[in-house]
Structure formats: C-alpha cells, structure tokens
Amino acid sequence: MTIFGAIGIASTGMTVHRKWLDAVSDNLSNANTVRSSDEAAFQARYVVAQEMTGGDGGVQVAGIALGSAEGRMVYEPDHPLADEEGYVRYPDIDMSSQMTQLIMAQRGYQANAAVVDRAKATYEAALQIGRS
Numbered sequence: 001m002t003i004f005g006a007i008g009i010a011s012t013g014m015t016v017h018r019k020w021l022d023a024v025s026d027n028l029s030n031a032n033t034v035r036s037s038d039e040a041a042f043q044a045r046y047v048v049a050q051e052m053t054g055g056d057g058g059v060q061v062a063g064i065a066l067g068s069a070e071g072r073m074v075y076e077p078d079h080p081l082a083d084e085e086g087y088v089r090y091p092d093i094d095m096s097s098q099m100t101q102l103i104m105a106q107r108g109y110q111a112n113a114a115v116v117d118r119a120k121a122t123y124e125a126a127l128q129i130g131r132s
Contacts, residue, residue: 041071
C-alpha cells in the first residue's frame with residue numbers, strides 16, 4: 001500500500017464515521033418527537049458499513065437500517081396529540097446507547113483524521129529527502 005492508499009482508506013473511514021455521526025445526531029434530536037397514537041413513531045437511523053472490495057480497500061456505507069416504528073406509548077392526557085385514552089407515541093430511542101455511539105463515532109473519525117495527518121507528514125518528509 002502506498003502513502004496515498006493510506007490516505008484514501010482513512011478518508012473512507014472518515015466518511016463512514018461522519019455519516020454515523022449524522023445518524024446519531026438525528027436520533028438524539030428526535031428522541032422526544034411526539035406523535036399521535038395512530039401514527040408511526042420516529043424511526044432511529046443506524047448506519048450499516050461494509051468493506052470496499054478492489055482497489056486499496058476501505059469502508060463504505062452499505063445502507064441505513066431503521067429502528068422500530070412502534071415506539072413506546074406514554075400516558076400524557078394533557079398533550080394536544082393524545083388519543084381518547086390519553087396516550088401519545090414516542091420513539092424507542094435509548095439516550096445512553098446513542099451517546100455511547102456518538103463517542104465511538106467521534107473517536108473513529110478522529111483516529112482516521114490522525115492517519116491522514118500522519119500519512120501527509122510522511123509524504124512531505126519524503127519530498128524533503130528527495131530535495132536534498
């Protein structure tokens with residue numbers, strides 16, 4: 001693998017981790033989205049990653065998996081969207097799990113960014129050696 005290959009692989013990792021961060025932030029921002037009981041709850045987004053075949057390799061987003069549309073029913077009789085029995089539907093999103101995923105995605109992004117920086121520094125050092 002060349003230095004450019006390392007940069008390419010790390011950049012694919014950065015892309016996947018950025019999309020993972022986007023999905024987690026979407027889930028966190030909609031964790032308290034209320035719907036009426038006859039509507040589907042907000043569905044959490046989960047990034048599905050897969051290995052890239054051919055070339056230098058790397059990773060890519062294979063798709064987005066959606067969480068349950070069933071959600072959880074909460075008794076809030078004063079809510080404007082409550083049904084006759086006083087229930088509304090919230091998404092079934094676990095905040096602690098989402099925060100854990102947020103930290104993992106951030107650290108993965110940072111690790112890939114560090115690889116890009118180191119590969120760039122190595123390439124620049126090689127150019128300096130070649131000039132001497």
